[in-house]
Amino acid sequence: MAVIDPLVISSGDVEILIRPARPEDAAALNEFNRSVREHRDGRSADPETSNATMAAALGDITSDPQRLRLLAMHANTIVGAIDFVSPSKLRTRHRGRLGLAVAAAWRGRGIGTSLIRAVIGWAGSHPYLRKIRLSVPAENTLAFGLYRRLGFIVEGTRRGEILCPDGNYDDEIQMCLWVKPGPDAVESDPASGKK
Numbered sequence: 001m002a003v004i005d006p007l008v009i010s011s012g013d014v015e016i017l018i019r020p021a022r023p024e025d026a027a028a029l030n031e032f033n034r035s036v037r038e039h040r041d042g043r044s045a046d047p048e049t050s051n052a053t054m055a056a057a058l059g060d061i062t063s064d065p066q067r068l069r070l071l072a073m074h075a076n077t078i079v080g081a082i083d084f085v086s087p088s089k090l091r092t093r094h095r096g097r098l099g100l101a102v103a104a105a106w107r108g109r110g111i112g113t114s115l116i117r118a119v120i121g122w123a124g125s126h127p128y129l130r131k132i133r134l135s136v137p138a139e140n141t142l143a144f145g146l147y148r149r150l151g152f153i154v155e156g157t158r159r160g161e162i163l164c165p166d167g168n169y170d171d172e173i174q175m176c177l178w179v180k181p182g183p184d185a186v187e188s189d190p191a192s193g194k195k
C-alpha cells in the first residue's frame with residue numbers, strides 16, 4: 001500500500017501538511033486541477049473527470065504499492081499535489097515518473113521542493129524502485145532549475161513535443177534521479193557478475 005506518514009513543513013509563516021490523497025479528497029482535487037489547467041499549467045494536472053471517477057482512482061492508488069499521490073494542504077485547502085506512477089512489469093517496475101503542480105498563489109515557498117523530497121524519500125526505501133523520471137518543457141527554466149537543484153540529471157531532449165499558445169513547438173527535457181545505484185554502479189560491482 002503506497003502511503004507515507006503525514007509530515008508538516010513550514011512555508012514562510014504558515015504550516016503545510018503533506019499527506020497521501022484519499023478518496024474523500026476527490027472533489028477538492030478536481031477543483032485544484034481545474035485551477036491549474038486554467039493557468040495553462042495543464043501538463044501537470046489530471047484530465048477533467050467526475051468526482052466519482054477521481055474517488056475510485058484515489059482508492060486504487062492507495063492500494064497500489066507502486067503509486068503515490070501526495071497533497072500539500074493549508075488548513076483544508078489543497079495548495080499542491082504530486083503524483084508518482086510506475087509500470088507493473090518486472091522489467092520496468094524499478095522506474096516511475098512524477099508530475100506535480102503547486103497553486104499559483106503558493107509557488108516559490110518551498111512546497112514543490114518538499115513534495116518532491118517526500119517522493120524521493122519514499123522511493124529510496126521502496127523494495128524495488130530505483131529511478132524517478134520526469135519531463136519538463138524546455139521553456140520552463142524555473143522548474144528545470146528546481147529539479148537540477150534536487151539532483152535530477154538530463155537524460156535527453158524530445159524535439160517539438162509541446163504545442164505552445166503562440167503556435168510554436170517547444171522541446172521537452174527528460175530528466176531522472178537514481179534513488180539507488182544506477183547502471184554504472186551495477187556494472188562496476190564485481191558481486192553483480194557483470195563486467
Ligand SMILES: CC(C)(COP(=O)(O)OP(=O)(O)OC[C@H]1O[C@@H](n2cnc3c(N)ncnc32)[C@H](O)[C@@H]1OP(=O)(O)O)[C@@H](O)C(=O)NCCC(=O)NCCS
Binds near residue numbers: 100101106112136143
Ligand atoms: C514548478 C513548481 C511545481 C515548483 O513548485 P514551487 O512550490 O513553486 O517550488 P519551490 O518553492 O519548492 O521551489 C522554488 C524554486 O523553484 C523555482 N520555481 C520554479 N517554478 C517557480 C514558480 N512558478 N514560481 C516561483 N519559483 C519557481 C524557483 O526558482 C525557486 O528556486 P529557489 O529555491 O532557488 O528560489 C510550481 O512552481 C508549479 O506548479 N509551476 C507551474 C506548473 C509547472 O511548471 N509544473 C511543472 C511542470 S514540469
